[in-house]
């Protein structure tokens with residue numbers, strides 16, 4: 001098994017993943033997998049169907065057990081780390097018996113925060129997300145995009161060090177995708193929260209990314225770990241700029257190479 005001593009992390013690393021192994025029913029998905037996630041940055045994960053993108057963030061976030069290996073956050077274990085997780089299926093992720101406001105406040109109330117502080121934190125998020133709809137509504141009374149916005153606000157409420165997002169755009173229309181992309185970018189830039197985002201859509205993946213993790217078919221390895229340092233904040237027009245088009249084309253080329261392999 002690899003260890004941090006064998007493969008020291010680069011300076012500025014938040015999450016070190018070392019010697020990660022995972023099999024399902026004897027079929028190897030990850031075998032001695034190593035990865036560094038930089039602090040305060042956004043890493044987009046892209047790769048062939050079934051290569052284990054969701055499994056990777058589920059293992060790092062502790063939703064799924066690993067067979068062996070080590071995951072450390074600034075050298076700490078998961079139980080000493082505040083994380084947030086945004087699920088693909090926001091309909092099932094929100095508590096249907098609570099108003100949207102109570103959904104967002106839930107993790108804060110659970111941590112024992114005083115009523116005044118809870119209200120102040122929810123107000124901060126309302127300002128950040130420029131919420132115009134009524135948060136007294138129940139999730140089922142909201143549109144899909146509004147529900148996903150509430151799920152992201154809930155995940156960000158406790159000021160996590162790291163936010164995991166599993167295909168947050170997959171069920172959104174284009175207008176909401178643009179809105180949520182912009183808000184995730186703002187949240188990252190204003191709070192420095194690290195993000196790991198699984199995306200099926202290459203444009204979404206590249207738009208937010210400081211790093212693009214391209215995975216191979218299983219057993220899953222790193223095909224390339226691209227750095228994309230186009231200036232931020234990026235705008236909807238950024239996708240037409242040469243720098244963006246070039247990186248997207250490079251990622252596509254690597255993806256296609258892996259599909260043929």
Ligand SMILES: Nc1ncnc2c1ncn2[C@@H]1O[C@H](COP(=O)(O)OP(=O)(O)OP(=O)(O)O)[C@@H](O)[C@H]1O
Nearest residue numbers: 024025029047048049050051052053054055056198
């Ligand atoms: N709980 C499980 N039990 C058995 N096999 C599983 C389980 N979870 C995932 N797998 C298998 O592991 C592989 C990777 O799944 P995962 O959902 O992580 O891939 P993905 O890259 O996110 O896929 P997609 O692009 O289709 O969303 C798949 O072959 C899947 O069938």
